[in-house]
Every structure is written in C-alpha cells, then in structure tokens.
Amino acid sequence: MTRKSLRLSPYVLLRGCISLCVTLGVCLVCQAAKPGSSDLVAAPGSRVTPRKFELDIQPILTARGCNAGACHGKARGQNGFALSLLGFDADTDYKAMVLESRGRRLSFINPSASLLLEKATGQIPHGGGVRFTKADQDYQLIVDWIKSGAARTSDADPKLVSIDVLPSEHSLAPEETESLKVTATYSDGSARDVTRMCAFQSNEPAIVAVGADGIVKAGKLAGEATIMARYMGKIATWSAAIPLPEAIASDRYAELPRSNFIDDLVISKLSSLNIFPSKPCSESQFLRRLYIDAIGRIPTAEEVREYLNDSEPDRRSRWVLKVLDRPEYADYWANKWADLLRPNPYRVGIKATYSLDAWLRDAFRKNLPYDQFVRQLVTAQGSTWRNGAVTIFRDRRQPEEITTMISQLFLGVRLECAKCHQHPFEVYGQADFYGMAAHFARVGYKGTGLSPPISGGEEIIFVKTKGEVRHPLTSQPLQPTTLFGEPKEVAADHDPRGALADWMISADNPFFAQVAANRLWAEVMGLGIVDPVDDLRATNPASNQALLTALADYFRSIQYDNKKFLFTIFTSQTYSLSSQPNDSNALDSRNYSRHYRKRLRAEVLADAITDITGKSEDYEGMPKGMRAMQLWTLRTNSELLDTFGRPDENQDPPCERESSATMTQTLHLMNAAHIQKRIASDDGYCSRLASSDRSTEAIIEELYLTVFNRMPNLNEVEDLKSEFERPEVDRRRVVEDLVWALLNSPEFLYLD
C-alpha cells in the first residue's frame, strides 16, 4: 500500500465499496451526491401520485448521501438525527423524519419551511453542506410528499422486487462509452428507470470507469471490469471486457503446451482477451519456485545440481512429489495457517497457543484432508492443553466472534457487517448473522478462563445442552440457521456445530470448495482468482470463474487432498511461465499469463539466510538452531522477522502480512550486525568454502547455486574471476563480499 493510495485514491474508494466489513465504507458510494435532473419515468398505467416514503423519499436520502455511514447513517446518527444505513430500515427512518424530535423536522403547514429541507438546501447551517437546491426535482418531490400528508406505503402498494442493468453485457473497444440504464421492477409489474438514483461503482476504474449518471467509459487499455449498481438494497452487476485490439491467431494458442485443465482454462481466458502467455521459465527457476512455494525453503546447491542433471523422464512431476514429501512441508503450511488462526498468547496463554500450533503442524504432517481439517476445528472439544483446535474457541468466546471468523475463513463470506445492519453489498442481514451464530450458542467453558497477560490455566471446551443467541433488535431467540437455509432444531445431546460443519463441507455448499481452492491457488500463484481470497461475492468477481469452478470441483473430487491439489498446480504449464512480459501481456495482472514476481516471506528469508551462511539466527527462549518456520509464537524477538513483516497478532483485525518492500528491509539486509556476523563467522559457510581446495570457478559456481539457485553463466564466471585475482584481498574476504552482494541482489530476495 503506498502512501498515496491510502488517501482518497479512486482505487481505495472502489475497494471501499466492494470489499469486506465496510460498516461505514458504504458512505463512499453515496457521499458523491448526484447532480442531474430527476426524471422518474413511470411505466404506463403505474402508480404516480401521491408520493410514498419507501418508494420515493428513501431513495433520495440514499442518493443524496443523507443516510451514508459518515453522516446520519452511522449508528448514533449525526446531531441527533439518525437514519438507518443506506435506508435498510424504513420504520426507523420514517420515525426519525416524521415523528421524532417532536415532529420538528417536517412542517405540514408550510412544507418548504421544513427543517429537513432548510438543512438540505443549506438555508440554515448544515454540517453536511448543501445536498440539493430548491430547483432540484428531489426538493419538489419531498415538498409534494409532505403536502400530501407524508404517507408511507401500505401493503397494497407495490414493493421493489429487483433491479436490472441494460444493455446486456458485452465487450467494449478502448475508450468506447455506453450508457447503463437501471430499471427497478415492482411487485405490481410496474417498472421505472432509477438510473439517476443508483450508486455506481467500478471494481477497476482504470479499465472501465463509471459516472454517477451510469455512463460507462472504457479506458485506453485492455482489461476487464465489473460495474455494480445499487438501488435501495438491491444490487446488479454489469461486466465488461476490453480485449486487446490486435487479435492473435487461434492456432498460436492451440500450439501452446498444456499439462492439465488449468492450462486449458487459463489459455481460453487469455485468448478471449487477445493476450498471449509468456515463455516458460528456466529449469532452475522452476526448481527455486517449487521449493519456496511448496515447502518455504530454497534448494541447496547439491539439490539444484541433482535436478539439473536429472535426465530421466517425468523429471518435474517426480520432483514435485519428492519436494511435497519433505518434512518442511508441514512447517510451511502450518505457519501459513497459524497466520489465520493464531491468537494473541498474552490473551489466551502460551500453552493454548502452543497446542494450537502443534495441532496445525500435525494436521499438515498427516496431510489431513481440508474438509476434515475444517470440521475438526469447527467442532473442536476438549482441553486447551491437549487439543489445540479448541484454542480458537478459547480466543473467540462469543458466538458472534467465532461466526465472523469461520464464515470469512472457510466460506469467504464477510458477515461482520451484518452483525449490526444489513450488509450493504450483500443479501445478508442480521437474522442471517445471528442464525449462523446460534450454532455456537452451546459452546461451554469449564476450568480457568482468560486472565491476561498470563492466562496460564487449562480450560475445557464442551457442548452444553442449553444456550441461545438472540436477535439484537427483536430479542427473539434464534434457531441455528445456515446461510440460505431453514432454521433447525438441534437435540440437546447433539452439537449444533456438527450440523454447521456438515453443511459447510457438503458438496452443495456454494462457497466452501471455491474458497479453499482459491486460497491454495493464491498462495502459490501470488494472487487469488478472487482477491481478497476470502471475499467471494457477486460484486467482487473472479478473474476467471471457469477456472475457479474447475479448481473447486477438482479439489472436492480428490477429497480435499492438499498435496494432490498442489501437485496439479505445480505441474501445470501456467505455474512455470516466465515473469518476462511480452507485447501482449505486460498489462495482465490477473489472468496468470506470466509469473508475478513476489518477495520472499519473512520466515522463508530468515531460513534462507541460515541455510546460506550455515549459521542460524538463534531465537530467544527457543532451542538452538530452530528454524523461523518452526516458531510457534510471534512473541519471539527477531529484528529480521519484524523488519520483513510478520502478522501483528495484537491487532484487530490481525494484520495481513506486509508484502511490500520498505527501505528498512533493504537496510537490514545491507547492514544488520547478525547477518554480517554470520557471513563472517569462522565456522560458517564462507570460511569453509574459502578454505576448501576448490578452484575459483568452482567457488563461484557453488555460490550461485547456493544463493541464486542457478548455475552462473560464462560471463558471470569470467567477471568474478578477476575479483579473486586482486592481490590485496584474500579469498575468504572475496567469498564473504560475494555472499553479501548476492544476498543484497533482488534475484535472491524475489521469487522470479
């Protein structure tokens, strides 16, 4: 995240609308008040007057930003005037406007003297500024509505059923414009054009921008974008692709090598955009990627040599299997999952943290199928000292807390918003949230609870026979209800969480396999097909839905075998494309037409430096020689890990890992005393190599294999040989300097 983009960049604005728990983010959508004239076109024969609150007035409040999250839509309102966020609760809004504050907001005797209108037009001071003028049709509409008695809709009145965007989706030429028209359909069959009152948002404004008037404009560049239109809680999307202008002959695509369905689906998507993939990467690049992406460590010089000299058939697939079988596999993937599940040890206690870590490592050691992994977590019972899976319940003690976590991690549904109000970009409301939460209403606790900062005691998590979750507004107890499901009675001797887990992992669940496949894909490919990986919804479309569906189906068909799934990705041609862009794919950042470079993760980097220098970074309170990937708590001092970013478990929500490069990182590699000491150590790698009887060429080769994991080319050997021949420096110093130089080169720090 750059400094600039954290301000009000369009990108962030956009993310505001299409991304996770934006309780308030919605205001971004509607703060941009809309100019333009009102022409509510009523279908012939449909209702015209008198104006009704839900049909005519609430949309104005939304379109003009009155009920936005930063204004009167925030939980406590603004200056005593509180509206529901984006108008999801008409009762509240009507009360607030018409009845509350002794009715002073509207004047029935003289409607234009209504406080509401005087404020909105800026006739009297208004913190939110002028929202519309007296000349606006919205103004007249509200006046008419007050005049006619400020009526609400009755049961007889039509209800909003859906909205649709026209014309149908199609591809656009660069800089082409298109006017979107949004039509609202009502229960009486009537329809009206609500384009003017909609909020529009593009997920890629640089590719296809959209104005407040619904006019879409393609940018100069090729790409894809989805436009979201929102009107009174209804959402419609409109996707457009701008293919590159120069068509690529289909036989060029047909000639591309393909290993499995991944390649077919990636290539088919690329061909629709006239993008051609990069060339394959080199064999040594492939091996380096495989080691780092599968087990989080770099290969040794010996392993690179062995691979490059392997001339037996099926070299790649044999090596993929071999690497996946390494013990480091479990540590690497447990470390990734710990990022998502590991609590703050100050809060839950060090023992519970440790046992969760042990549980995770064990699960990946056994290659526990992913659905079983999730089931065991969601239904965990027992002692925090013995069954690490229960630690998540010790940490998240309220049904609400565990619900948001589980729905986001395993279903890709961000329910957080629905805890307090209707989800602004989704169909979920409070009943859905608390219906899900009700599955956790009977989680029982025995033993010693939390007493930070030590929290040392043992706690038993068990299933009680009673317990309920109530709807926060109606106070009605809610039965456990899965998303889109019916309320279920769960017998007193059954665990409601079991029913939830069954539903989550069942083949009918629309989210489970997709989120799982997307997460694994993203870990390896550097970017999810849906990004962020755990935010699946219509308004955050996949870059290649066919691929995501196929991956999900495949993952389910192999009984959620993680290693098998990874094998399929690693052996695809798509995985081993070069990062070198060609004329057609430089702009591609989402369709996997080339390898996307990424910086080594903090732990991978720490262990790589250990492997290269032959000297470990010793961690306080941990056994000597422990690898960074084996650390089970973030409460271990390490300047390197801190500098290169590990999640901050004190943060809420726990911060995602920083993958950006900072100057302190380059400084650390350049100058850190511990790295310098390890390079210069008398019993380290450099000193051993320098004192060996190898020739200069052999030493150079060894260094390249060890740090860059590739053979040096002839020029490189030639150029470096002279460094060894300088009379004033000894061999050991050249080796040390060379290791420093290699470690400080991006070829080491980045996975190319």
Next chain:
Amino acid sequence: MDRRGTLKLGLAGLAGGSFFDLLALRKAAAKEADSSSAAYSNCILIWLDGGPSHLETFDMKPEAPVEIRGEFKPIKTNVPGIEICEHLPKLAKIADKYTLIRSVCHNQGNHGAGNHYMMTGAPPRIPVGCGAFVSFHPSLGSVAAFERQAPHGLPSYFSMPQISRSGGPNFLGGKYAPFVVANDPNSDKFQVRDVELPRELSDDHFQSRRDLRGLVDRLPRYTDPRVSDPVLAYDQNFQQGIDLVMTPEAQRAFDIHEEPDKIREEYGRNSFGQRALLARRLVEAGVPFVTLYHGGWDDHSDIFGALQKRLPPWDQTVAALISDLEQRGMLETTMVIALGEFGRTPKLSTLAGKSKAGRDHWANAMSILFAGGGRHGGQVIGATDRLGHAAIERILTPENYVSTIYRKLGIDPGKIYYTPAGRPTHLVSDPTCIPELM
C-alpha cells in the same frame, strides 16, 4: 571527505563547531522536508508506561488526609502558584517552559486499554485485557510518519528502546511502524542498527561490496509501468538506503559520541538520559516523531521507595532535554510531552502480601507535561478536586490531547483515513484541540 572522515572530524575537531554543522543540517532538513511541513513542530513523546501517579508528580494534594497526600512534599517552582513534587527539583526551576495539564481523563482503567487510548486517541473498540498489547487504530507516531517525511532517507518515527504498547501503525501498514533502536546509547559501543555500516567494515570495503553487487545483480527489470515489477520499488529503496548510509549528515544524527561530555552529563549518563539526547539529535536532523519508552511506573506497592529512586534521574533528563532544546532555539518547533496511560488512585492501599503502600490504576485523573511546540509554558490547564479524585475544571479528553499534538505536527486531526478495506476512519473522532496550547 568520506563519511568516516566527517565523523572523525566531528568527534575530534568540531567540539565547538558541531553546533553550526547541525544547524546547517537542520536547514537542509527543513529544505528537504515537504515545504509546508517545515513550519510544524516535531515531537518527543516520553511514554511513562504503567501510569505515573499524578499525586507524586505534578498534581500534589498537600492538604488532603495523609492516606491520600502520601509521603512527598510539594516544592515551589519558578512560576508563582505552581507547585510540583520535591523529587522533581530541576523541572521546578523551569516551570515557565512547560504547561501542566491536570484534567485529561478517560474511562479505560487497565494498561492495555489506557495505552491504546492515550497512544492513538481512540478508545479500544472491544474490551481488552489489562496486560494486552492491542492495536485498533494507528498511533500518533505512525500517523506522523505517514504524513511527514524525514530527510536523507531517515526513518520518520523512532521508538526507543522498544515500541510502546499500541504504538504501531495498524492499517497504515508496516512502512509506518516505528524504527526501534533497542541498544543502549549510554554504551561506548552504541550504534544504531542497520542504518550504519557494521563497525568492522571500512568505507572502502563497503564500496567494494557495492561494486561486486553491481557485477552479480543481473536480474532483468521490467520497466514498463503496466507490468508493475516489484523489483523497481526495491531498487529505489536500495538507493535510498545507500544514501542514508553514505550521507554524513544523516549518519551524524546517530552519532551520540559526537556530543560534548558536558551535554552528555547534563542529560544523565544512563540509558534514558542518553536516549533523550539521541532523540534531540534525531529531531534536529528532521525526524518528526520520537517515542522514548520509559517503563515501570505501575507502582501498586512501595510507591514512595520506588519513586524516590526513579524520579530524580528522570527529572534531570527531562529538564535537561527541555533546556537544551530551548538553548538551541528548537523548543519552538519541538514538543516534549511526558505522560502515561492514566493516573493513580488517590487513596493509598497495600496489596495483599505486600508491606508497603502503593496506588492503583486511576483514569479519572492524570497529569501531562507538555513543553514546546510554539506555546510558552508556565501555565496549568484544568484541575482535579481537592483529593485528586477527578478532573473538575476544564475537563479534557484524550481526543483533545491527541488532536493538539496532530495540529502542532501539521496534521488535520479531523482528517478521514481509509483503511485498505476502504472503511473510512476519523483520525480523531473529536478533533477539538486544547486552545490554551494553541
């Protein structure tokens, strides 16, 4: 002249001249910093973790019953009418240089929550444990780093010797985390990690490493901006890093050994004293925000014994820092603020198993020392009742306090930030500053 050469000269020959050099450096810093921010103050935040007792420091209650007023006596300061604790004699002599705020209060009575509120201006969103180390909002220092840039590639936010609780960047991201200087500047071997070359490496040696790196770094760069090659950002950082390491001006900010012994003695030859001196050097070089973490103020028992030992050296350092800044003409543009997460219970109590009395957590009252930043001192803002229980005059919130600092840093406290998820967040929910300080 190479980097070491300058440093050597600075050490040996420029005992008197170093002051001019630093002034020149400050000018360069001002020039290089965003021109609009040059007029704004920098901040040295002295964080007294644990919560210092207001009754034993800046808000004494000599008229109160003995179980409240405690063992210490007030003394007069150089400002008629203002009295502070007898164990703060040096600060008593310069009370005209700082303001005491006695009426900031809040309702977060445990360390985790109190730290968060006072360090970020936002109360924790959910109840947090006492020992917790939490972050829901960016800290003062991280916001300063985000909004203001130090010159010469210097980090913009330092924290010494550790990050304070809730002192992190939260959603602003790791780039704005404090640069922690953990080692002890009181040690002869003191060196700031990473920003200086390892001691055993000469400039020539480093130069030959860089040359070697030039030979081996052959990874192709994709300069087409559409590719968004992350290596380009890395290159930029690398160059900036080299600049920092090789710029004598920046390096000198870290070289506390350059300070004359007299100054070093004045600050106190202890870790905290020398950290304060280093903080001054950093601010002098243009760093906008430095936190000096000073722990151990959680005096539940034996408060008098502990403070008798803790206060005098602390008094010496803080008084020296304020005086030194003033003599250098820097107090106008440097805030020095000392506070903890809350005050302490007016009524003394003895914990079970302890023999000597202490005071417990008390967020209804606390004292803040606020010096510099363009407003002259010698004033007291607000007051607590006669027993020190609660603020009763000019009641102020942590939001008011934090907003004041932001305003002086040149940052609009009413600003709305957007989290990476797009959620708008008020920098401070109530951006009203404390007018007496403006």
